[in-house]
Amino acid sequence: MNDKALHLALGCIAAAVAYLALIVHSTLGLGAMLAFITTVVGIGYEAQQRIRKEGQVEALDALATAAPGWLAWGVLTFI
Numbered sequence: 380m381n382d383k384a385l386h387l388a389l390g391c392i393a394a395a396v397a398y399l400a401l402i403v404h405s406t407l408g409l410g411a412m413l414a415f416i417t418t419v420v421g422i423g424y425e426a427q428q429r430i431r432k433e434g435q436v437e438a439l440d441a442l443a444t445a446a447p448g449w450l451a452w453g454v455l456t457f458i
Contacts, residue, residue, distance in 0.1 A: 396416075396419050399415070400412050400415055400416055403415045408455065408456075409455060410452030410454070411452055413447075413451045413452060414445070414449045414451070415448070416448060417444060417446075417447055417448025417449070418441075418445040418448065418449075420444055421440070421441035421442065421443070421444030421445040422441050422445075424441070424444060425438075425440055425441045
């Protein structure tokens with residue numbers, strides 16, 4: 380796949396994630412959207428590391444990336 384097609388595919392994925400984030404925000408609120416986005420970013424980053432064979436792919440790294448969003452959801456839920 381050439382470079383422009385990869386960028387187009389990534390743009391489509393980013394648009395789909397953003398659309399889903401808006402749905403989550405409208406139904407469950409800002410905190411849930413933050414948890415959703417940080418989880419997607421954490422998993423996505425680990426996936427690209429695996430695909431590109433860079434660094435160590437670890438579930439705990441994805442969890443560490445997602446944790447602030449989940450913490451924010453918890454805080455915003457109880458405020």
